[in-house]
Amino acid sequence: MNIINFTPISALTGGLIIGFSVFLFFILNGRMAGISGIASNFLISKNKRVDNLLFLVGLIFGPLIYSYFTSQKIEISITNSLFFLIGGGLLVGLGTRISEGCTSGHGISGIGRFSLRSIIATITFMIVGILTVLINNIL
Amino acid sequence: MSRLVSLFCGIIFGIGLVISQMINPAKVLGFLNLFGEWDPSLAFVMIGALIISSPLFHLLKNKEKPIFSSSFSISNKKEIDKKLIFGSILFGAGWGLVGLCPGPAITSIALLNVSSAIFVVSMFIGFYIASKTS
Numbered sequence: 001m002n003i004i005n006f007t008p009i010s011a012l013t014g015g016l017i018i019g020f021s022v023f024l025f026f027i028l029n030g031r032m033a034g035i036s037g038i039a040s041n042f043l044i045s046k047n048k049r050v051d052n053l054l055f056l057v058g059l060i061f062g063p064l065i066y067s068y069f070t071s072q073k074i075e076i077s078i079t080n081s082l083f084f085l086i087g088g089g090l091l092v093g094l095g096t097r098i099s100e101g102c103t104s105g106h107g108i109s110g111i112g113r114f115s116l117r118s119i120i121a122t123i124t125f126m127i128v129g130i131l132t133v134l135i136n137n138i139l
Numbered sequence: 140m141s142r143l144v145s146l147f148c149g150i151i152f153g154i155g156l157v158i159s160q161m162i163n164p165a166k167v168l169g170f171l172n173l174f175g176e177w178d179p180s181l182a183f184v185m186i187g188a189l190i191i192s193s194p195l196f197h198l199l200k201n202k203e204k205p206i207f208s209s210s211f212s213i214s215n216k217k218e219i220d221k222k223l224i225f226g227s228i229l230f231g232a233g234w235g236l237v238g239l240c241p242g243p244a245i246t247s248i249a250l251l252n253v254s255s256a257i258f259v260v261s262m263f264i265g266f267y268i269a270s271k272t273s
Contacts, residue, residue, distance in 0.1 A: 005176075011181070014156065014157070014160070015183060019191025021149075026199070026205070036241040039266065044266065051141055058148065058151075061153060061249070062149070062154040062155075062156065065154065066157045076162060082257065085258045085261065088237035088261070089260065091229045093263060093267075098226030099230060100216075104241070112189055117216060128230075128235065136235070
């Protein structure tokens with residue numbers, strides 16, 4: 001194992017900001033900021049649909065506001081394989097609903113309140129994610 | 140008021156994903172590439188988020204109600220069942236294929252990237268299928 005591209009300061013800073021959002025959403029609205037839950041509830045449930053939509057709109061505004069104030073262009077690198085994008089998207093959508101949480105819901109909100117379910121879920125999806133990348137690198 | 144809070148929290152969350160670079164799938168795949176060239180950044184994002192949220196959740200444990208809502212809505216499920224493990228396996232596989240999870244995927248729509256859009260549409264189809272089969 002070699003460590004490369006490690007950006008501890010920006011990672012920690014971004015994490016603190018995400019934690020602050022999770023805390024505000026909890027103390028003000030009484031809800032856990034799990035994005036898969038917010039997004040899928042927006043799709044399938046009438047309950048709090050506008051709240052859920054506005055959270056998602058806020059997520060999309062985040063980079064726009066950041067770019068506006070810092071004049072920095074945000075660059076990402078993502079696969080253009082349709083097979084990976086469609087397969088990956090379906091798996092993420094199905095998996096996060098079946099296990100009722102994703103990186104935010106289980107990984108941050110759930111672990112933050114010491115939920116054993118969330119700890120087990122997070123360990124499981126991390127191990128499988130690591131194995132998927134490993135297999136993908138070998139093939 | 141709860142709507143304004145939702146919008147505001149979404150914006151802050153999105154900015155956090157940009158600053159931490161978790162919006163970039165290459166960064167996430169770098170973290171999952173534990174047996175190759177490893178980028179530990181994602182672990183620091185989680186630590187940062189937990190440093191803030193965990194002690195505050197703990198302090199608020201006995202609070203009766205949130206400020207703009209009549210009650211807290213928190214999952215009280217405790218069981219470690221097959222669904223939890225099976226769903227986490229599917230999610231981990233999809234996450235490892237592309238390097239996007241739901242938050243960064245939706246946030247990256249702002250960049251008008253075609254690949255992100257295809258992923259997000261597929262993810263919502265996944266949400267829909269899961270809601271019809273459970």
